[in-house]
Amino acid sequence: MKLNSFLSISIVLLGISCKSQQVKLSDIDATKETQTLFQNLNKLKEKGFMMGHQDALAYGVNWRYEEGRSDIKDVTGDYPAVYGCDLGGTETKSENDIDGVPFKKTKKWIKEIYDRGGVTTISWHMNNPFTGKNAWDTTPNSFASILPNGSKHELYKSWLDDAAKFFLSLKGSDGKAVPILYRPFHELTGNWFWWCKNNATPDQFKEGWKFTVDYLKSKGVHNLIYVYNTSMVKSREEFLEYYPGEAYADILSFDNYEYNDPTKDNSFVENNLKLFGVMDEIAKEQNKLIAFAETGYEAIPYDKFWTKTLLESIGNYKISYVLAWRNHGWQEQEKKMHYYAPYKGQVSEKDFIDFFNLKQTLFQKDVTKEKLYK
Template sequence: MKHILSLSFIFCLFTLKADAQQLSNPNATALTKALYQNLHQLSKNYTLFGHQDDLAYGVGWKYIPNKSDIKDVVNDYPAVYGWDISKIEHNAANNIDGVPFNKMRKYIIDGYQRGAVITISWHFDNPLTGGSSWDTTRNTVKSILPGGEKHALFKTWLDRAATFLHSLKGSKGEAIPVLFRPFHELTGNWFWWGSHATTPEQMKQIWQFTADYLRKTKKLNQLILVYNTNDFKTEADFLRSYPGDDYVDVLSFDTYQFDLAKKQDFINEIKRQSAIVTKLAAEKKKLAAFAETGFENLPDPDWWTGTLWPAIKDYRLSYVLVWRNAGYMPSTQKMHYYAPHKGQASEKDFVKFYQNKKILFEKNLSSKKIYQTK
């Protein structure tokens, strides 16, 4: 009987180990491994709520310590903080949205210290032409591959990003884990790395080079790599530039609502995309995420419980993140925000969304101790 129990115990351990989420980087830090596995466990019952640039600014304010439009509404912070390191490639003091990198570093550390999750994207400029991310000159990706005319420049850009990422340290000097989302929305056609400006094979190669360079050469073992798409129709469409399971940890997509009259169409589209992404994530033992969404200026007062929640509730999405609250933008002469602020039309509905026990914000997430092994 003892012998049978021992074999049974070993089999159970083996099964648990086989089911555990494993990062694509075998040299990942212990904190990063713990975060990844804990997010996997949480995703069975919860979806974390995130907001881009939450601590830096909001509607009518900038750089006020501890302030947040989300916190003003529900007395709690998001569970996921999104940031973008565009302009780090030029050694600039501020990112694409004017956020000083020294402030961003502090905001990232503050969020991590409170037990939240950090995700970083990168709207890098066009290395071939010197234009912006939206300069869709063909063959830009080809130019930064090994042997390309801008390969050395691209490595310099990666070096500068690595310096910033290495500077993100906790109170004990530990490297802060980051869900890193490069080349985002790569199935779209609006960035120089988009599907119309490069080939799937080139995209796979530059992703693999970038991952290897950051992890192996720059020793950034705190990165969780997020593969991100937009505007895909099928599994094959979603995966056409997929660099392989050894280079990806999270499967994600971005989709926004643009038309109030097409509410049900948006819900149906999110369900369709969520079904594809969560199915693939389960098969590949990866996390799934809704990495960017929102409805600019939130004209629907019941958007949170009437649109977003019905769209995602049936799918195992580790987090959903809405875009930034820039407020009034002189360049467009209009307001630009995706999360509620005090007095905004969807404020009351957002409180109901906050009370949903399946959605985690920072207070409830902090009790989960996601950076500790269980």
């Protein structure tokens, strides 16, 4: 074979190989910045995973609405790379979200996060449209009510209209729409929300998911990366039972929390590794990303939770991000502390600094260098 022919074939094969590694958004009309973010997140997973925190800029243990503050920043000197917030409250046209955070402040923070190269993820603890009660009301037939021909379908559409206005209002200093990792109907395989699997058949759920995505797109919303999110399941079949299909999801994820003493019970690590294995296999087949969308150990009583329990539960899987839940602080009604990331003086603070210093853990300064939107 002539050398130039060999080189030509090699280049073609290399091109095919590179192409096979490309991830593609489910929204073919996604904005340039949204597509760029998704491609860069795919590349970034080779370097490590982004650390996230819910309501990171809004409040922490013993403080609220202090400009530029975050418990993670207090501990490490840097912000998380991923910031979580919630749409709960838009459906009632409230000025504040489900945790009392003003949406005006949330919009301001999302702009700041985008400007400095961080990533925002949004969930929605949506009220039950069937009963008017909160997200945890699991009255039968609630999910069916939002489907086309359902008794609350028009109401649901009006809620999506408000959500669309919110998403479209998110702009960076450059005037561009801010890309969002949107996690609708989260923890769908649980039994505690009105949209969970105990309240919908697989076909109903898939129909509701597809309608939601298509409706938002019809309203001009093209800055969303859709995150499919289960609670803990233990098989490929369970994970995919309610899955709407690769044309309607971009990131595969699950939520799981540590409830037992990890020095005596290793099930958190073992279960996570098993599910990451399931998701990793599906992600490779479908060119998707995988993530640990919510996790934590309430009040973090184990001083090596980060470098031992959490890190071991991720193993060698190339996940996009992990997000610790919110640092609410003292819960008066339950008479206990409720937080999932360390703060200054907390027992796991030193371990979190060690976790922060690892090469594979990515925080704000790390992702700022990556220019994720360019």
